[in-house]
Amino acid sequence: KNEVEQSPQNLTAQEGEFITINCSYSVGISALHWLQQHPGGGIVSLFMLSSGKKKHGRLIATINIQEKHSSLHITASHPRDSAVYICAVRWRGNTDKLIFGTGTRLQVFP
Amino acid sequence: SAVISQKPSRDICQRGTSLTIQCQVDSQVTMMFWYRQQPGQSLTLIATANQGSEATYESGFVIDKFPISRPNLTFSTLTVSNMSPEDSSIYLCSGNRGNGPLAVAFFGQGTRLTVV
Numbered sequence: 394k395n396e397v398e399q400s401p402q403n404l405t406a407q408e409g410e411f412i413t414i415n416c417s418y419s420v421g422i423s424a425l426h427w428l429q430q431h432p433g434g435g436i437v438s439l440f441m442l443s444s445g446k447k448k449h450g451r452l453i454a455t456i457n458i459q460e461k462h463s464s465l466h467i468t469a470s471h472p473r474d475s476a477v478y479i480c481a482v483r484w485r486g487n488t489d490k491l492i493f494g495t496g497t498r499l500q501v502f503p
Numbered sequence: 504s505a506v507i508s509q510k511p512s513r514d515i516c517q518r519g520t521s522l523t524i525q526c527q528v529d530s531q532v533t534m535m536f537w538y539r540q541q542p543g544q545s546l547t548l549i550a551t552a553n554q555g556s557e558a559t560y561e562s563g564f565v566i567d568k569f570p571i572s573r574p575n576l577t578f579s580t581l582t583v584s585n586m587s588p589e590d591s592s593i594y595l596c597s598g599n600r601g602n603g604p605l606a607v608a609f610f611g612q613g614t615r616l617t618v619v
Binding site: 490495 | 551593
């Protein structure tokens with residue numbers, strides 16, 4: 394069993410739909426990152442969370458430390474949101490390294 | 504936020520040859536890492552690049568296959584040596600700004616390597 398699991402693995406949506414991607418983890422963490430990977434391979438950091446909720450534009454990230462769960466929401470989705478979204482946690486036992494989920498591939502169609 | 508310039512962005516290489524990937528950070532980062540992402544898989548940490556000393560390798564990765572240099576706080580290279588088709592992957596470098604649990608992670612643009 395992976396220490397960081399994401400669902401769904403693949404997601405398709407029509408433009409304008411509300412998107413939710415989930416991340417569950419089994420280890421004690423100090424922070425959780427949501428990352429976006431475009432087809433070329435480069436990764437952009439979207440959020441870093443240690444509690445509560447953060448919002449940036451159409452993106453919202455929440456975390457529930459007690460339940461070991463985080464969600465990434467995209468409101469009014471757009472084809473340019475098509476990418477792989479990766480959840481990564483900074484393990485409390487070794488805060489230098491990140492443990493990555495397997496990613497959620499999102500395709501938004503016009 | 505820091506910017507990490509990684510090159511090359513992609514390459515097609517013959518088996519048995521070596522490829523060196525470079526990462527340049529626009530400002531100092533406390534730690535730098537090299538990852539491999541095989542097709543359809545998540546990121547796997549190859550090693551932590553230590554400034555001025557030998558890299559710290561994860562289980563399953565060895566210096567002879569993946570030599571790493573980090574001569575200063577803003578530059579690092581990863582060499583994939585004696586390549587085989589199994590080395591076809593995306594290779595990414597990453598840096599931490601700050602220390603401890605709230606260190607912010609930055610990533611390069613990735614190098615998509617195909618070995619034929």
